[in-house]
Amino acid sequence: MAFRRALKRLLQEIPNQCVYVQGSRCYSTEARQMVTMIPGDGIGPEISQSVKDIFSAAGAPVDWEDVDVTPVKGPDGNFRLPPKIFDSMDRTKVGLKGPLATPIGKGHQSLNLALRKAFNLYANVRPCKSIEGYKTPYNDVDLVTIRENTEGEYSGIEHVIVDGVVQSIKKITEEASMRVAEYAFAYARDNNRDTVTAVHKANIMKMTDGLFLKCCRHVAEQNKDIKFKEMYLDTVCLNMVQDPTQFDVLVMPNLYGDILSDLCAGLIGGLGVTPSGNIGQDGAIFESVHGTAPDIAGEDKANPTALLLSAVMMLRYMGLSPYAQRIEMACFDVIREGRVLTGDLGGSSKCSEFTEEICRKVRESE
Amino acid sequence: TPVKGPDGNFRLPPKIFDSMDRTKVGLKGPLATPIGKGHQSLNLALRKAFNLYANVRPCKSIEGYKTPYNDVDLVTIRENTEGEYSGIEHVIVDGVVQSIKKITEEASMRVAEYAFAYARDNNRDTVTAVHKANIMKMTDGLFLKCCRHVAEQNKDIKFKEMYLDTVCLNMVQDPTQFDVLVMPNLYGDILSDLCAGLIGGLGVTPSGNIGQDGAIFESVHGTAPDIAGEDKANPTALLLSAVMMLRYMGLSPYAQRIEMACFDVIREGRVLTGDLGGSSKCSEFTEEICRKVRESE
Numbered sequence: 238m239a240f241r242r243a244l245k246r247l248l249q250e251i252p253n254q255c256v257y258v259q260g261s262r263c264y265s266t267e268a269r270q271m272v273t274m275i276p277g278d279g280i281g282p283e284i285s286q287s288v289k290d291i292f293s294a295a296g297a298p299v300d301w302e303d304v305d306v307t308p309v310k311g312p313d314g315n316f317r318l319p320p321k322i323f324d325s326m327d328r329t330k331v332g333l334k335g336p337l338a339t340p341i342g343k344g345h346q347s348l349n350l351a352l353r354k355a356f357n358l359y360a361n362v363r364p365c366k367s368i369e370g371y372k373t374p375y376n377d378v379d380l381v382t383i384r385e386n387t388e389g390e391y392s393g394i395e396h397v398i399v400d401g402v403v404q405s406i407k408k409i410t411e412e413a414s415m416r417v418a419e420y421a422f423a424y425a426r427d428n429n430r431d432t433v434t435a436v437h438k439a440n441i442m443k444m445t446d447g448l449f450l451k452c453c454r455h456v457a458e459q460n461k462d463i464k465f466k467e468m469y470l471d472t473v474c475l476n477m478v479q480d481p482t483q484f485d486v487l488v489m490p491n492l493y494g495d496i497l498s499d500l501c502a503g504l505i506g507g508l509g510v511t512p513s514g515n516i517g518q519d520g521a522i523f524e525s526v527h528g529t530a531p532d533i534a535g536e537d538k539a540n541p542t543a544l545l546l547s548a549v550m551m552l553r554y555m556g557l558s559p560y561a562q563r564i565e566m567a568c569f570d571v572i573r574e575g576r577v578l579t580g581d582l583g584g585s586s587k588c589s590e591f592t593e594e595i596c597r598k599v600r601e602s603e
Numbered sequence: 604t605p606v607k608g609p610d611g612n613f614r615l616p617p618k619i620f621d622s623m624d625r626t627k628v629g630l631k632g633p634l635a636t637p638i639g640k641g642h643q644s645l646n647l648a649l650r651k652a653f654n655l656y657a658n659v660r661p662c663k664s665i666e667g668y669k670t671p672y673n674d675v676d677l678v679t680i681r682e683n684t685e686g687e688y689s690g691i692e693h694v695i696v697d698g699v700v701q702s703i704k705k706i707t708e709e710a711s712m713r714v715a716e717y718a719f720a721y722a723r724d725n726n727r728d729t730v731t732a733v734h735k736a737n738i739m740k741m742t743d744g745l746f747l748k749c750c751r752h753v754a755e756q757n758k759d760i761k762f763k764e765m766y767l768d769t770v771c772l773n774m775v776q777d778p779t780q781f782d783v784l785v786m787p788n789l790y791g792d793i794l795s796d797l798c799a800g801l802i803g804g805l806g807v808t809p810s811g812n813i814g815q816d817g818a819i820f821e822s823v824h825g826t827a828p829d830i831a832g833e834d835k836a837n838p839t840a841l842l843l844s845a846v847m848m849l850r851y852m853g854l855s856p857y858a859q860r861i862e863m864a865c866f867d868v869i870r871e872g873r874v875l876t877g878d879l880g881g882s883s884k885c886s887e888f889t890e891e892i893c894r895k896v897r898e899s900e
Binding site for chain 1: 690693694701704707739740742773793796799
């Protein structure tokens with residue numbers, strides 16, 4: 238009986254293995270995969286350990302290669318990221334990252350920027366779903382923001398024209414716009430989402446946002462099974478805070494994505510419970526986007542939910558959806574039941590207790 | 604309504620400029636979206652003609668009109684002449700376009716000074732500059748520098764700085780932490796609509812455009828053609844904009860009475876237009892407010 242159940246599950250899992258996501262490979266349930274883990278600073282190590290424990294309890298075929306990204310002094314005296322992070326990611330192509338302390342001092346190369354460039358991480362994805370048991374002014378939020386992450390307003394090209402007059406250049410290319418639009422529709426399809434909405438200000442920025450919109454429309458034409466809408470950014474914000482349930486998948490240029498992804502995280506309870514993924518052509522990095530919380534670091538008080546849900550996104554990306562499903566469900570069950578919650582979720586349990594409760598549920602759901 | 608000029612293009616009738624030149628104060632209702640070529644945008648023309656540099660939207664929760672938030676009481680002050688809306692765009696090569704965001708010390712100082720003066724005149728506690736100077740070091744950096752400079756000269760008002768994304772994250776979790784917010788053009792466009800949403804939408808939100816040479820107050824909702832002429836409209840947004848106008852004109856006692864009457868009617872909930880959850884006519888809602896205003900003499 239058990240054998241038949243196991244065989245049935247195996248056969249059911251096979252169609253799930255080759256979930257199309259640009260840049261991913263097909264992973265079989267049997268082969269173990271190596272993932273680069275960047276625990277990070279502050280509460281980073283604790284919540285990373287939580288994730289590892291929960292993955293273990295689920296039997297997920299994932300092995301971890303821990304990398305410390307503390308900058309090292311190079312021969313030129315400048316601080317650089319240690320080469321091992323690039324070596325590791327080159328091999329694994331998938332990373333999970335905890336919070337990093339804000340770098341201070343000159344000569345420090347931003348890790349996020351370096352990773353983004355090295356692996357061409359072009360789309361930032363944040364699924365925002367209301368969490369039962371964690372009350373906010375909104376219920377039933379279930380949307381995804383997909384932000385173009387390589388150009389737009391964040392091109393970093395600025396000039397002083399004359400004293401007291403400065404300019405900043407927003408760059409939009411057909412290549413980057415097409416790429417993120419294609420990703421948005423593929424994501425919608427793979428995740429059974431109904432509608433992709435392009436968010437823009439093409440009424441004001443006719444050429445730049447106009448080009449972005451044109452690319453979205455073009456991709457929409459080629460993906461007629463997914464509905465397509467267009468909405469001005471200010472209208473989205475106005476409507477988002479009155480009724481977020483009207484939104485599904487949202488795709489947009491860099492700055493708008495920066496704003497909207499944080500706005501939406503706020504709707505479901507903040508950065509402490511929001512997952513995030515950075516998808517590239519040559520790999521992907523999933524990360525929690527909250528801070529390092531130095532005031533509670535090392536005290537077993539941290540909430541690993543954001544990092545765990547990011548790891549769940551990662552499992553889906555890797556084609557390991559059944560594990561993703563079990564772990565996510567266990568996490569949501571624990572929060573809904575409300576008996577074992579960390580301080581920020583309104584409880585008084587330790588990080589380890591919260592983690593163990595999720596592990597328990599994961600094992601039960603075998 | 605645009606008129607055809609000698610060159611065949613549609614232009615705004617000169618009388619609008621003549622009138623505003625004399626009065627220096629305007630109150631504007633909703634305008635239909637212009638269609639067709641050659642139409643000069645009224646908003647743009649007015650903004651340029653009267654150098655309307657600051658867009659001001661006070662967003663205050665309205666008792667009796669329920670939203671997910673209570674006790675919102677903030678003001679967005681948006682620089683309205685430059686920034687991302689300079690309209691300077693170019694095709695670099697096929698498939699590569701750029702748009703220029705322009706920030707000047709002059710415009711930034713001007714709006715910052717207005718923000719602090721507004722805070723003082725309206726007994727507000729704190730001015731927060733909203734920016735992304737970590738990413739846009741020169742442009743938002745200059746804007747921030749100007750705000751800091753003005754803050755130094757207005758030490759009776761508290762000053763804070765916050766990243767735009769952090770403001771949005773916090774705004775939807777606890778809007779009561781915000782007071783007066785000042786920011787460049789695009790951020791102001793976004794935040795002013797976000798905040799309008801918190802208190803119930805454009806149908807109840809007032810707006811004012813302040814210039815060096817005059818001011819225009821306006822409702823920012825649409826023309827609602829489906830109910831036009833049917834005595835169903837809600838005049839609240841335009842009325843509250845007119846209240847802002849009275850304060851601007853130094854007629855605060857009248858502003859106070861009218862505003863209080865309007866809020867009382869909504870709170871009491873007996874006479875409300877459809878969009879506010881009632882079934883009264885526009886004229887009934889209006890008469891109820893008139894009644895209260897007369898009573899408060």
